[in-house]
Amino acid sequence: MLRNPALKAVHAATQRYVSGQVRNYSRRALTTLANFPDLRMETMVQTTTKHGMDVIHDPLLSKGTAFSLSERERLGIRGLVPPRTQEMDKQLQRIIRNLRGCRTPLEKFVFMTALQDRNETLYYRLLIDNLEELSQIIYTPTVGEACQRFHSIYRRARGMYFSSHDRGQMAAMVHNWPHDQVDVIVVTDGSRVLGLGDLGANGMQIPIGKLSLYVAGGGIRPTSILPVVLDVGTNNEELLNDPLYLGMGHRRLDGDEYYSFVDEWVHAIQNRYPDALIQFEDFKYPHAYNLLHKYQDKVCCFNDDIQSTSAVALAGVLASLKARGKAIDDLNEERIVCVGAGSAGVGVCEGIVDCMVEQGKVKSRAEAYSRIWMLDQHGLIGNPHLGSEETGKRAPIGLADRAELDERQLQYLKKDMHDRTNLEDVVKAIKPTVILGLSGAPGVFTEGAIRAMAEGVEKPVVFPLSNPTRSSECSAEQAFEWTDGRAIFASGSPFKDVEYKGEIRKVNQINNAMSFPGLGLGITVSRATRVTGKMFMETAITIANMASEDQLKNGVLFPGVSSLREVSKEVAAKVCEVAYEQGLARAQLRQGVSLKDVIEESMWDPEYVPTIRIDGHM
């Protein structure tokens, strides 16, 4: 069909042009490129109507000092950059040296942002080649600090803001975004940024960081992503009183006003980008759930904190079963304590319950719920009508009104235990095999609780999953110390491996970053119309099966962040498979080409490609 001959013709034209055989780029090839924008990537050229400084100052076009002499000529930038053409490897050397010279993680963050604003190709090359080191800067944990300081370190526009004074205008505003093709949108209202609470419009760094991982880890193109903040105000007094704060200076909208605001935005986006995947990020409970339920059957969307966190936590628990010599479908035999009853906590536990039901070893959903003990900031979600005398230590009475618990949280209510029983007493009573932290409350995994857990089981599974590092429920060192080195450990933010009595103990990172880039890639490639629970369940199982026997024996549950592109390919292939199975995929399967090959081909890889200047009349 059109594709192959067209591809070949454009290739040949590029060759002739780049090698200097012809002065002008073939008009025919240009017309093809103009008509089929997708070909630009496959044929490894970038086209532009820009000229001179406009080329240099466009981070999507700029190659810095790497423009070839003939490109400098064609693009009118001869003399505007230093004379020596420097290849990417030399640029990387310089950048790395400067980056490592920064004193603090936040300085590195500012440095990386500046690079992204100058030259995105170089930024993504650097990120991909140093994912483990740099994801800790542009993503968790440093991104947390960058959000807290957003209004002090702000330099340059990126992403879109829709604020309370934009009501009625959003459908028009979306057209201000400069790209016609958008595949993935990450949106936050900044109401619960990681475990740091309400940070209002400062939350913008989160969508930006997540989308950088979509590009670096999932091969989505940098022109096809859109970071968004819905600025519905903030209840953070410090920000409200800070004259440098950049968001709306009023308290948060709530109730109908809030939901109709979000609704206007979703409609506006759907109007211009009907196929884009929308990732809801860092919305507080219960808004997170309500929005998910409102839109998940109507729009291609998901909630990262509820669903991706759930998939990776489930993957961790399943892999830990293997690491403990059990079968992956023995999940129903676990006793799981979950500290945290917000969007992430409830999401993770629902994922575990779904999986138990799917595995078919529980008689009912209620039985699956009975295997999980959930605590919120006041203690166990238990029975308020049991006598209170003999429970021991309890949270101060009167702090909480249990009426605030909703149907979802109440599924976990334990009738035979006192309401608000503290963690240590819960652990002593039930001897959990797994403890999950999704509370955002630093240090809530106390020494007493973890030691009590280690008394009850041979290999305690300890997963403090709150982000960033300072919100972690305990540190890796503490977990190994308190369990005599026996813990199987994973945290949401990275910790270094721990040396315990002369031996290395492995630290795993369970972060939704293992899941969302692959999911987005799978959705984009299959052009799926919806995101489904089955996709997340299969994602979890795929990730859980990635570690080798040897790795599992050594406490490694799955590959680390440095293998994110590999993990994403596997996840994407699975997501595609489910999309076709469920009849949600719109992309045609290509005869004789495996899904994995299609996925691999479609992943963007940051390399400099010839820049072709076209005139504005094309």
Ligand SMILES: O=C([O-])CC(=O)C(=O)O
């Ligand atoms: O951003 C992260 O590291 C994971 C996440 O979604 C959260 O903690 O809210």
Ligand SMILES: [Mg+2]
């Ligand atoms: Mg999040």
